[in-house]
Amino acid sequence: MIIFKKKSELKIYLQNIKAYKRTIGFVPTMGALHKGHLSLIQKAKKKNDIVIVSIFVNPTQFDKKEDLIKYPKTLENDSKLLESVDCDVLFYPSVEEIYNKNVVSDAFDFDGLEHQMEGKFREGHFNGVGTIVKTLFEIVTPNRAYFGQKDFQQLQIIKKMVKKHRINVKIKGCAIYREDDGLAMSSRNTRLTQEQREAAPFIYKTLKTARKKFGTENADIITKWVENRFKKHPLFKLEYFTIADEKTLETIKDKEFGKKYRAFIAVFAEDVRLIDNIRLKN
Numbered sequence: 001m002i003i004f005k006k007k008s009e010l011k012i013y014l015q016n017i018k019a020y021k022r023t024i025g026f027v028p029t030m031g032a033l034h035k036g037h038l039s040l041i042q043k044a045k046k047k048n049d050i051v052i053v054s055i056f057v058n059p060t061q062f063d064k065k066e067d068l069i070k071y072p073k074t075l076e077n078d079s080k081l082l083e084s085v086d087c088d089v090l091f092y093p094s095v096e097e098i099y100n101k102n103v104v105s106d107a108f109d110f111d112g113l114e115h116q117m118e119g120k121f122r123e124g125h126f127n128g129v130g131t132i133v134k135t136l137f138e139i140v141t142p143n144r145a146y147f148g149q150k151d152f153q154q155l156q157i158i159k160k161m162v163k164k165h166r167i168n169v170k171i172k173g174c175a176i177y178r179e180d181d182g183l184a185m186s187s188r189n190t191r192l193t194q195e196q197r198e199a200a201p202f203i204y205k206t207l208k209t210a211r212k213k214f215g216t217e218n219a220d221i222i223t224k225w226v227e228n229r230f231k232k233h234p235l236f237k238l239e240y241f242t243i244a245d246e247k248t249l250e251t252i253k254d255k256e257f258g259k260k261y262r263a264f265i266a267v268f269a270e271d272v273r274l275i276d277n278i279r280l281k282n
Contacts (some may be wrong), residue, residue: 001083003090007139022049026142031055032187033081036177040146041085054091061128074134105131109161116249118153123208128162137167144170150184164266184276196269199235207278210263214280219243219252239266
């Protein structure tokens, strides 16, 4: 595995790759890698000649400084994991390399997708996401880029950005990778206490029950049921639960034939924030 820290050096390497018309798969990450990230890399390996992974903890997408400070940094272990799945290139730039001395986000219009769910609770978050992903696409110029569906809103926003800015890359959304007990894999899971971690499958179980209820009950009733479940839970505080249209991400009231829906949830275990989602059958 080759490691680059400088944009200029990576671009020279990529010129040679492009000259031989080899395809590039790209997996952008913030490090603290787990099996979910590795599954994205393995998918990229099957469809591309070269796979590049970036590790960059992007300061402009954190709405709370303490979350940025607490975000786990595990480069040594990450490198071992990347080598275990035969990653070709790691791009590991500094904040200065990406932003120079101007660590601010660009302003984006995602046609309203940014105002739903996460956007209501994390001010400026998606401007930060748009800024870093667009910047990385411009540096790496991949043929395909791979993202997990756990951050489904982010996935839809990146697809929108690529379309609006006419960026020549195919965005591949990949299924949520879960622990054996159902908890969606996340770098934040390592910050849970043992008690919280043992209780955490409650989140996915709630989503699965909501999916069953969606066959016979309306969205408002299901939402109230979820809210009541979390009011009674001693370890978790519900930030939001919503049933939304997959395309617009807008909360629905009534089901419409032919549309695709998904249930989204965000939960706090003290100061650790966990998100998850599940597709619903209409």
